[in-house]
Amino acid sequence: MSRYPTVVETAEALDRGIVSSSTLTKETLARINDPAGEGVRVYIRRNDQRAVKLAEASDTLRTAGIKRSPLEGVPISVKDLFDIAGETTLAGSIALKDAPAAQEIAPVVQRLIAAGAVITGTTNMSEFAFSGIGINPHYGTPRNPYDRDTGRVPGGSSSGAAISVTDGMAVAAIGTDTGGSIRIPSALCGLTGFKPTARRVSAQGVVPLSTSLDSIGPLAASVTCCAIIDSIISGDGLDVPVEAPIKGLRLAVPQTIVLFDMDETVSRAFSRTLDLLSDAGAIISEIGLEEFSEVADIYARGNMVAAEAFAWHRELISRAAENYDPRVKLRITRGGELSAADYIRSLETRAAWKRRVLQKVHGFDAMIMPTVPVIAPAIQPLINDDAKFFAANGLILRNPTMINFLDGCALSVPMHQGDEAPSGLMIAGTEMRDRQILSVGLSIERVLQQAASR
Secondary structure: OOOOOOHHHHHHHHHOOOOOHHHHHHHHHHHHHOOOOOHHHHEEEOOHHHHHHHHHHHHHHHHOOOOOOOOOOOEEEEEOOEOOOOOOOOOOOOOOOOOOOOOOOOHHHHHHHHOOOEEEEEEOOOHHHOOOOOOOOOOOOOOOOOOOOOOEOOOOOOHHHHHHHHOOOOOEEEEEEOOOOOHHHHHHHOOEEEEOOHHHOOOOOEOOOOOOOOEEEEEEOOHHHHHHHHHHHHOOOOOOOOOOOOOOOEEEEEOOOOOOOOOHHHHHHHHHHHHHHHHOOOEEEEEOOHHHHHHHHHHHHOOHHHHHHHHHHHHHHHHHHHHOOHHHHHHHHHHHHOOHHHHHHHHHHHHHHHHHHHHHHOOOOEEEEEOOOOOOOEOHHHHOOHHHHHHHHHHHHHHHHHHHHOOOEEEEEEOOOOOOOOOEEEEEEOOOOHHHHHHHHHHHHHHHHHHHOO
């Protein structure tokens, strides 16, 4: 079982009248407002009155026998990239502080509210989502729950999203994932995160990083939580997939790049996980997948993320450059150096690369690999040392980025046990195989949870 309350457990407590949404929401807001907690570093935009009114409306409907979805009355946070009518979308930055308020609510947030969710506010993040670390010089950096004394990074860019869940400031969170920004904080903080195929969830009303790669999905306590939320925000309305039989499950373990530079903790957890899955009847196959070694060079020759980011930021940087985190500004402005021909070539190269990878993974139910090859590093050494920051950022983003580049879908589920530092197992598939990956994820999650409870 998850150490954090799941959506299903919370819904059952609400259904049975053990707690009302109003009480649950007020308790959640109290944790956010606790000066001894992480709330000041976790939330950027707040509207407690709105949250209380959403909860009261949910309680009224429940009294009348109406339950709109499993999220009815459940507190949910959303990343600070999402438009909410009447509020200025800040994207974890101060560069947008004078921007006009949003006129409409982002479709993802609207779907959550229509499903009965109580929006607790918008969560802190790496500025403009451009980092896998989660450090934010403007609003502070939420500390990883595993080691608050040392002060370890939460992972990014959906940093506040993860800590909102681990610290009881939301039951689940909505993040975005361009190169791992849902899966990384999930892995480093002991949560489950799901990156869907990008086009399945509307990015309207969401500040973009890369229009080609941005994906929107949940961070929560379990695969079932993620499946429920994905069904709502994608609009497909489907039930949680049936758990795939573990016996005979065909799992590919890429041997190129993604297993390099693992620290001792992650290496031990991943090796143990492979043994557990094999003992349970899964068929584990090592595959070369040499194409993974090409991704870094493709990015170096034509970084489509930076180019697409610069297209959105060009005007804002021209008038508010001094308000950017210098590390973020540096990477965005590099996108302005890419010619149109180089950008088009990068799109063509990516398409050809995807075709080759698809051929090699055909016939497998999923790929599995460590989500992140290391445990969460300490915050302080990375704050003032650019070399250490960019080295850590590159390593942490490396594995998840492969799946974004593939336009695939992926889960990160906890694979640590006992007192080990949190680490995540990535369960990945090709585009539009989201329900299959969720199904496989349910079976793998069960094996890992059973082992952890022994």
